[in-house]
Amino acid sequence: xxxxxxxxxxxxxxxxxxxxxxxxxxxxxxxxxxxxxxxxxxxxxxxxxxxxxxxxxxxxxxxxxxxxxxxxxxxxxxxxxxxxxxxxxxxxxxxxxxxxxxxxxxxxxxxxxxxxxxxxxxxxxxxxxxxxxxxxxxxxxxxxxxxxxxxxxxxxxxxxxxxxxxxxxxxxxxxxxxxxxxxxxxxxxxxxxxxxxxxxxxxxxxxxxxxxxxxxxxxxxxxxxxxxxxxxxxxxxxxxxxxxxxxxxxxxxxxxxxxxxxxxxxxxxxxxxxxxxxxxxxxxxxxxxxxxxxxxxxxxxxxxxxx
Amino acid sequence: xxxxxxxxxxxxxxxxxxxxxxxxxxxxxxxxxxxxxxxxxxxxxxxxxxxxxxxxxxxxxxxxxxxxxxxxxxxxxxxxxxxxxxxxxxxxxxxxxxxxxxxxxxxxxxxxxxxxxxxxxxxxxxxxxxxxxxxxxxxxxxxxxxxxxxxxxxxxxxxxxxxxxxxxxxxxxxxxxxxxxxxxxxxxxxxxxxxxxxxxxxxxxxxxxxxxxxxxxxxxxxxxxxxxxxxxxxxxxxxxxxxxxxxxxxxxxxxxxxxxxxxxxxxxxxxxxxxxxxxxxxxxxxxxxxxxxxxxxxxxxxxxxxxxxxxxxxxxxxxxxxxxxxxxxxxxxxxxxxx
Numbered sequence: 001x002x003x004x005x006x007x008x009x010x011x012x013x014x015x016x017x018x019x020x021x022x023x024x025x026x027x028x029x030x031x032x033x034x035x036x037x038x039x040x041x042x043x044x045x046x047x048x049x050x051x052x053x054x055x056x057x058x059x060x061x062x063x064x065x066x067x068x069x070x071x072x073x074x075x076x077x078x079x080x081x082x083x084x085x086x087x088x089x090x091x092x093x094x095x096x097x098x099x100x101x102x103x104x105x106x107x108x109x110x111x112x113x114x115x116x117x118x119x120x121x122x123x124x125x126x127x128x129x130x131x132x133x134x135x136x137x138x139x140x141x142x143x144x145x146x147x148x149x150x151x152x153x154x155x156x157x158x159x160x161x162x163x164x165x166x167x168x169x170x171x172x173x174x175x176x177x178x179x180x181x182x183x184x185x186x187x188x189x190x191x192x193x194x195x196x197x198x199x200x201x202x203x204x205x206x207x208x209x210x211x212x213x214x215x216x217x218x219x220x221x222x223x224x225x226x227x228x229x230x231x232x233x234x235x236x237x238x239x240x241x242x243x244x245x246x247x248x249x250x251x252x253x254x255x256x257x258x259x260x261x262x263x264x265x266x267x268x269x270x271x272x273x274x275x276x277x278x279x280x281x282x283x284x285x286x287x288x289x290x291x292x293x294x295x296x297x298x299x300x301x302x303x304x305x306x307x
Numbered sequence: 308x309x310x311x312x313x314x315x316x317x318x319x320x321x322x323x324x325x326x327x328x329x330x331x332x333x334x335x336x337x338x339x340x341x342x343x344x345x346x347x348x349x350x351x352x353x354x355x356x357x358x359x360x361x362x363x364x365x366x367x368x369x370x371x372x373x374x375x376x377x378x379x380x381x382x383x384x385x386x387x388x389x390x391x392x393x394x395x396x397x398x399x400x401x402x403x404x405x406x407x408x409x410x411x412x413x414x415x416x417x418x419x420x421x422x423x424x425x426x427x428x429x430x431x432x433x434x435x436x437x438x439x440x441x442x443x444x445x446x447x448x449x450x451x452x453x454x455x456x457x458x459x460x461x462x463x464x465x466x467x468x469x470x471x472x473x474x475x476x477x478x479x480x481x482x483x484x485x486x487x488x489x490x491x492x493x494x495x496x497x498x499x500x501x502x503x504x505x506x507x508x509x510x511x512x513x514x515x516x517x518x519x520x521x522x523x524x525x526x527x528x529x530x531x532x533x534x535x536x537x538x539x540x541x542x543x544x545x546x547x548x549x550x551x552x553x554x555x556x557x558x559x560x561x562x563x564x565x566x567x568x569x570x571x572x573x574x575x576x577x578x579x580x581x582x583x584x585x586x587x588x589x590x591x592x593x594x595x596x597x598x599x600x601x602x603x604x605x606x607x608x609x610x611x612x613x614x615x616x617x618x619x620x621x622x623x624x625x626x627x628x629x630x631x632x633x634x635x636x637x638x639x640x641x642x643x644x645x646x
Contacts, residue, residue, distance in 0.1 A: 139323055139324070139327065140327065142323075142324050142327070143324055143327030143328055143330075143331055144331075146324050146327075146328055146618040146621050146622055147328065147331075147614065147617065147618055147621070148576055148577065148579040148580040148583075148617050148621065149577075149580055150580035150581075150583055150584075151579070151580060151583065151598055151613075151614065151617060154583070154598075154599065154602050155332070155335050155602055155610065155614075156335060158602045158603065158605070159335045159336070159338050160338075231451070235453045238453055238455075239453065239454070239455060239584060242455045242584070243583070243584065243587065243599060244603075245602075255453075255455070258453075258455065258456055258459065259455075262459060262588075265459060265462065265463055265467070266463075266467050269463060272456070272459055273459075273460070273463075276453060276455075276456030276459065276460075277456075279453050279456065280451050280452045280453060280456065281451075283450075283451040283452075283453070284447065284448075284451035287447060287450055287451050288447070
């Protein structure tokens with residue numbers, strides 16, 4: 001496999017993998033342990049679990065077609081037939097919300113797929129190589145962080161053409177500096193460790209160090225931070241859609257639904273209130289989980305907020 | 308003396324960041340698929356008119372030349388260009404809109420401090436009692452509720468249902484504008500009813516914004532207060548027999564206040580993001596609405612002008628926080644680490 005594991009012919013690949021993943025499994029194990037100890041965290045986990053369940057199975061359990069226009073059924077208030085009422089086109093609000101849960105999850109995943117690898121690569125380079133590379137990368141993150149994040153995301157979304165997918169890309173562009181800073185910090189502290197010095201003295205190159213030492217040490221904090229940032233990504237996606245820079249009608253994205261119902265607020269409060277409540281509860285779930293993590297780690301990584 | 312050097316050093320760091328912000332905005336405008344000149348000239352414009360606009364805004368030049376022209380005007384004449392859609396100089400537009408946003412953000416900020424910090428302190432002092440639980444619930448609700456939704460809920464209850472406060476606009480009467488800050492202007496006019504009108508219209512948006520910021524503030528204040536209350540010097544002070552009030556205010560609070568100040572500094576920049584949402588909902592004639600409009604219409608000079616102001620405010624608020632630190636904790640100035 002690698003240069004340094006060749007001396008151990010009896011070590012199976014499984015055990016190597018297990019050892020490499022240990023920092024991650026340990027961290028999640030600890031998180032689970034802390035989770036069990038706190039009622040609030042259990043509530044948070046339940047809310048997040050419910051959200052994930054709805055994202056996966058929502059469309060299957062939705063009672064009505066979320067796109068079907070039935071004008072005679074406009075603005076039916078919450079009742080037995082329509083639990084959360086109907087909107088200006090006679091569409092069932094509950095069904096639309098169930099279809100909408102998936103969009104938020106997708107937003108989070110796209111940010112994960114784009115922002116996290118960029119953060120790992122650039123942060124790793126900045127932290128390990130130092131010098132002008134570090135300066136350049138960090139000054140670029142400064143520029144990105146100097147913008148109010150929502151404005152920056154709006155500009156990118158407008159530049160790419162307003163759509164839900166482009167809004168997610170825009171959010172990743174706004175989010176990567178956070179992860180770059182996080183990984184750089186980790187890389188800086190790992191660089192000073194004696195085992196890294198030992199590896200270096202045996203002739204290990206920088207890329208080997210990134211792969212073998214920096215990455216395993218960063219993955220767990222990144223994953224934990226990311227899970228907890230989900231709440232913010234969900235709010236930000238919804239906010240972009242609300243302003244018209246994200247999902248376009250008739251997409252049943254939650255932020256868009258709030259915005260669609262806004263002008264009818266006096267006449268039919270349920271059109272805006274229920275999707276907004278769904279966002280709030282989901283974010284609350286992630287925040288409750290976050291609180292637990294903060295309690296355990298005694299520090300949090302600052303992230304942008306656009307809610 | 309040393310403090311002045313520190314501030315100057317920090318201010319000099321502002322220049323590369325501002326330059327970077329400029330480049331970034333120009334790059335964004337460059338990749339926008341729509342043709343800005345065509346968008347500004349309107350649907351019925353002739354080709355020559357569009358060409359003239361392009362020439363005037365240097366849109367035919369390569370991107371680095373565009374940035375060069377912009378910088379030249381900015382540095383030599385302090386000229387931010389002319390807004391392509393409103394036809395007014397961007398500086399005039401910003402001067403008109405900035406006070407509205409600042410007023411909103413500032414009052415939200417003050418409200419958040421006045422409510423948030425005491426709530427956090429009380430919460431820490433009565434740990435795990437009903438007061439503590441109450442303030443933690445308030446904080447969590449504030450942090451978790453999307454701003455645009457809580458704004459709508461506020462409008463629904465306090466305007467539609469209860470009719471206590473108006474929900475749209477900044478001022479309903481005409482007064483002479485001296486500073487652009489309506490509260491100040493109505494005092495200068497000696498017009499008490501205008502002052503009342505402006506104040507009552509400010510309440511709803513400012514409180515919505517404050518509610519969101521407050522959540523972080525309560526949490527951080529509570530956490531840092533708890534930590535300090537357990538430290539040894541607080542115990543010593545208690546053991547000396549000092550009154551509880553003095554221990555809390557003179558010993559504990561002074562040290563516990565540093566993390567909340569950091570959060571506040573970061574948050575002031577965030578408030579600018581929040582105002583975009585709030586100004587849209589409350590029809591508040593501020594920079595956020597101006598920015599959203601300029602982004603929709605690809606109004607490049609307005610976009611650049613706005614982002615420059617926003618980035619500067621953001622950087623300055625961070626600087627103010629750091630200066631505050633160095634006043635509270637002189638170790639920061641000499642390069643040591645704060646607690």
